[in-house]
Amino acid sequence: MLTLTSPVETPLHRWPAGLKLALLCAATVLLFRLTTPLPLAAIATALAALHLLLGRSIAATALRQLRPLWPFLALLALWHGLTGDLAQGATIALRLITAMALANLVTMTTRLSDMLAALDRLTAPLARAGLPTRRLTLALALALRFIPVLSDRIDTIRAAWTARSPRRPGWRILIPAALAALDEADHVAESLRARGGAG
Amino acid sequence: MTGAFAQMDQGIVLRGASLVIRGTPILSDLTLALTEPRIGIVGQNGSGKTTLLRLMAGLVAPSSGSVMVDGIDPARDRKGMLSRLGILFQNPDQQILFPTVAEELAFGLRQQGHRDAETRARAALAAEGRADWADLPVSTLSQGQRQWLCLQAILLMAPRTILLDEPFAALDLPTAARLTRRLATLPQRLITISHNPAAVATCDRILWLDSGRIRADGPPGAVLPAFTAEMARLGEADADPHLPR
Numbered sequence: 001m002l003t004l005t006s007p008v009e010t011p012l013h014r015w016p017a018g019l020k021l022a023l024l025c026a027a028t029v030l031l032f033r034l035t036t037p038l039p040l041a042a043i044a045t046a047l048a049a050l051h052l053l054l055g056r057s058i059a060a061t062a063l064r065q066l067r068p069l070w071p072f073l074a075l076l077a078l079w080h081g082l083t084g085d086l087a088q089g090a091t092i093a094l095r096l097i098t099a100m101a102l103a104n105l106v107t108m109t110t111r112l113s114d115m116l117a118a119l120d121r122l123t124a125p126l127a128r129a130g131l132p133t134r135r136l137t138l139a140l141a142l143a144l145r146f147i148p149v150l151s152d153r154i155d156t157i158r159a160a161w162t163a164r165s166p167r168r169p170g171w172r173i174l175i176p177a178a179l180a181a182l183d184e185a186d187h188v189a190e191s192l193r194a195r196g197g198a199g
Numbered sequence: 200m201t202g203a204f205a206q207m208d209q210g211i212v213l214r215g216a217s218l219v220i221r222g223t224p225i226l227s228d229l230t231l232a233l234t235e236p237r238i239g240i241v242g243q244n245g246s247g248k249t250t251l252l253r254l255m256a257g258l259v260a261p262s263s264g265s266v267m268v269d270g271i272d273p274a275r276d277r278k279g280m281l282s283r284l285g286i287l288f289q290n291p292d293q294q295i296l297f298p299t300v301a302e303e304l305a306f307g308l309r310q311q312g313h314r315d316a317e318t319r320a321r322a323a324l325a326a327e328g329r330a331d332w333a334d335l336p337v338s339t340l341s342q343g344q345r346q347w348l349c350l351q352a353i354l355l356m357a358p359r360t361i362l363l364d365e366p367f368a369a370l371d372l373p374t375a376a377r378l379t380r381r382l383a384t385l386p387q388r389l390i391t392i393s394h395n396p397a398a399v400a401t402c403d404r405i406l407w408l409d410s411g412r413i414r415a416d417g418p419p420g421a422v423l424p425a426f427t428a429e430m431a432r433l434g435e436a437d438a439d440p441h442l443p444r
Contacts, residue, residue: 005336111334112298145298148338187293190258194294195356196281196310
């Protein structure tokens with residue numbers, strides 16, 4: 001299950017969402033300004049220390065959330081190993097890890113409703129220009145709600161396959177999973193309609 | 200219900216309503232005036248119960264005939280329906296739209312134009328002794344708790360009629376008993392679908408739906424024994440003859 005906001009309260013939970021988003025922006029810009037591995041390594045170490053200060057469970061979750069990066073890191077290592085430009089490779093890798101960890105940290109320590117409220121404020125000028133910003137925040141909330149629902153559905157489909165087949169399901173569950181997603185979309189549309197639509 | 204409220208409340212009126220989906224008739228020529236406080240709809244799987252509920256809620260429009268809720272077409276005037284009619288889906292996971300409890304509760308209120316939706320949602324949770332639920336991810340709730348959340352989200356919108364689709368189907372016995380007690384105290388008109396006669400035995404009126412048509416319509420004492428007998432007969436007919444009795 002993907003529960004984005006950490007249930008373990010940290011001091012960071014009490015910082016305003018807008019401030020955290022602004023700091024995240026500034027930090028990411030800074031990360032891309034740094035072009036040598038040493039300062040990036042220092043920042044990464046400091047960030048790791050910060051995670052440990054916030055508690056072991058947060059640090060463990062944060063480490064788990066970095067897992068999707070490994071294929072990219074492996075590719076980087078392979079490429080820069082071949083070209084022999086290891087400093088450049090380390091710079092890119094550290095930058096990726098730090099930027100992702102920072103973004104994850106903000107997500108973990110910000111309640112969704114605070115995040116949506118901050119987003120509402122940020123998009124307020126667009127609303128004055130007549131753009132449907134409430135739909136934007138609604139779409140975001142729906143995405144956050146249905147990522148775990150769909151991953152559960154895929155797990156169920158995989159289990160149903162495995163229960164009746166000696167082979168691993170692999171790509172073969174793609175079509176039932178896609179159909180399940182469409183099915184889910186129908187139900188969401190109906191539930192939205194039952195309570196006044198997306199407007 | 201008294202005075203002006205009763206005058207505005209004309210209930211749900213179907214006139215020759217039919218629904219055909221891709222050439223297959225699902226509901227045929229239904230003419231009904233539903234005004235009783237507690238109404239039960241029984242029928243076999245596939246008899247059209249859920250479709251009838253969706254038709255009354257305005258989630259589908261009839262292919263012919265008309266459906267009116269308090270004189271308003273529920274499929275067209277969605278905003279007008281919000282204070283008149285709420286629907287509890289059979290599967291709470293198909294009803295819950297938001298990742299946290301408070302947001303799910305606030306959504307309907309916001310749709311009704313309440314600016315203090317979030318505050319009201321939190322106050323309602325506190326009144327139920329569940330203030331600490333506000334920021335819980337809905338994915339951590341049990342099936343019964345999700346259904347409670349769905350019902351609460353509808354009750355906050357204070358509709359005059361609530362449509363319930365097999366509300367007890369997925370609940371364990373204590374949770375079902377709690378829900379029954381809760382529903383009994385509601386001032387709203389309740390229209391409950393069930394394939395289980397016991398679940399609707401205390402209703403004022405029972406509709407028996409069979410292949411998209413009304414097979415019987417009357418007080419539970421008249422309709423339910425006949426329904427139960429027919430379901431038992433069908434069960435006999437379908438029984439596997441090689442199995443020992």
